Amino acid sequence: MIVYGGGASEEGGGRGVVLKKGPWTVAEDETLAAYVREYGEGNWNAVQKKTWLARCGKSCRLRWANHLRPNLRKGSFTPEEERLIIQLHSQLGNKWARMAAQLPGRTDNEIKNYWNTRLKRFQRQGLPLYPPDISPNNHQQQMYPQQPNTPSSPLPFPTPASSFTFPLLQPPSLCPKRCYNTAFSPKASYTSSPTFLNTHSPLSSYQSTNPVYSMKHELSSNQIPYSASLGVYQVSKFLGNGDCNQNLNTGLPTNTCQLLEDLMEEAEALADSFRAPKRRQLMEDNNNNFFSGSFGHCGSSNNLFSLQGLTPKEDESLQMNTMQDEDITKLLDWGSESEEISNGQSSVVTTENNLVLDDHQFALLFPVDDDTNNLPGIC
DNA sequence: AACTGATCCAACCGCTAAGTG
DNA sequence: GCACTTAGCGGTTGGATCAGT
Incomplete structure (x- = not known):
């Protein structure tokens, strides 16, 4: 029984007590954190029994996952995270948890909130949700049938991928009241390199137009490699006879x-x-x-x-949807090419797992906390 | 200053999958 | 195989905050 931070109640949970709802108090947070320290994650319904908290297990799990667990990254999404979200959403649909798995320290709830806000805004402004070089999977089109970014609808910006200006941060007149990243100059447009958000990434080539693969059970239509241009599934490797060293969409070796x-x-x-x-x-x-x-x-x-x-x-399922390192590399390449960030110098950060990032890439993924100069989640 | 609408975000709800007996 | 429990996911809601009028 953890009695932590006051408010202890003898007639605690599961004992006929009306469960509390609404915002969590500091004392509740501390109690929950103490519980997790002592008992570990899981068995959330036991929180009510072992502490004075009058919260249901569900609520405890959510609170822990979204606010209390270590290494959470708080604050606005970085432009790189935003790009990654868009890329992932184009491939996964509303699979917030899977997307969160690709964004260290971010929660599904955060991503969901971000996307829904973005969705609302873009729909109101009549902008496409995806840049032209990202073709959403079928489930996206089903999900947002009114999405203006269809082949038949004109785009409000130049179509060549190499000069595409990404409408994440609008010019001041269009910028929402809260820009996502105030450190990022609003005047800076996202001019993507031709390789970034590459529609022809290995995963992108798995897009399925077959409803069998694009619906329900939501393996995100990425289960079977599909070449939109050829209208065939690239199953050779899956059948074990393997020549698939070439991306049929691009003709580029992959x-x-x-x-x-x-x-x-x-x-x-x-x-x-x-x-x-x-x-x-x-x-x-x-x-x-x-x-x-x-x-x-x-x-x-x-x-x-x-x-x-x-x-x-x-x-x-996730392995089919996980972005390939190539995609990430391109993402990072893009980031390091960004005028906003690149200063022409580069050093290298090597993780203990031999993941090598130059300082641009590292900074993009793990921006230094302005106040503490610490990397989030790294002691 | 008051009002309004947009946005953000925390939290809840319902459903489903997975685990267990 | 079934029923029950638990955990997780995605959708939705409502309060707080902010900017514009």
């Missing part, structure tokens, strides 16, 4: 299949390690090391983002 194989191997390895009794005993090591929690296997699998913390099933 290492997609090797990456997928790597992902499969990694997923299997992880699945083995996660065939532990309890479901989702995750994030326990998040307390320890930001990189181990988020980028734990980068070095071993060429995969920037780790699948750590997922159940085998999630591994399986």
Whole structure:
């Protein structure tokens, strides 16, 4: 029984007490954090029994996940995070949790809120949700049938991908009352390099126009490689006869299949390690090391983002949707090419897992806290 | 200063999947 | 196989805040 921070109640939870709703108090937060320290995550319904908190387990889990757990990144999304969200949304749809898995320290709720706000604003302004070089998967079109960014509708900005100005931060007249990142100059337009948000990323080529693959169960239509241009599924590698070293959309050589194989191997390895009794005993090591929690296997699998913390099933599905390192690299390349950020100097940060980032890339992913000069989540 | 609308964000709700006996 | 419990996900809501009028 954790009695922490006052307000202790003898007739605590599950004991006929009316569960409290509404905003959490500091004392409640402290109590919940103390509970997690002592008992670990999970078994949220026990919080009510073991503490004075009159909150349902669901509420406790949410509070922990969205506000109390370590290594959460608070504050506005960086432009790079925004781009990643858009890219991920184009591939995954409203799979906020999966998207959050790709954005270390961000919660599904944050991403969802961000996207919904953006959706609302863009729809009101008649702007497309996606830049022309991102073609949303079918489920997106079903989800937002009125999306103006269809081949038949004119775009409000230049179509060549190389000169596309990304409408994330509008000019002052269009800028919402709260710009997302005040540190980012509103006048700066997002001129993407031709490679960024590359529609022809391995994953993008998996887009399915087949409703069988694009609906429900939401494996995000990425289950089977699909070439929109050829109208065929690129199943060769999946059938084991493998020549798929070329992206049929672009004609460019890719290492997609090797990456997928790597992902499969990694997923299997992880699945083995996660065939532990309890479901989702995750994030326990998040307390320890930001990189181990988020980028734990980068070095071993060429995969920037780790699948750590997922159940085998999630591994399986997520691996199909996880951005390839190529995508991330391009994202980072774009970032380092950005006039706003590039200063022509570069140093290298090497993580313990041999993930090498130059300082631009590192800064993009982990902006230094202005106040503390500390990297978020890194002690 | 008061009002209004837009935006942000925390929290809740309902549903579903997974785990357990 | 079934019922029940637990955890997680996605949708929605409502209060707080801000900017414009």
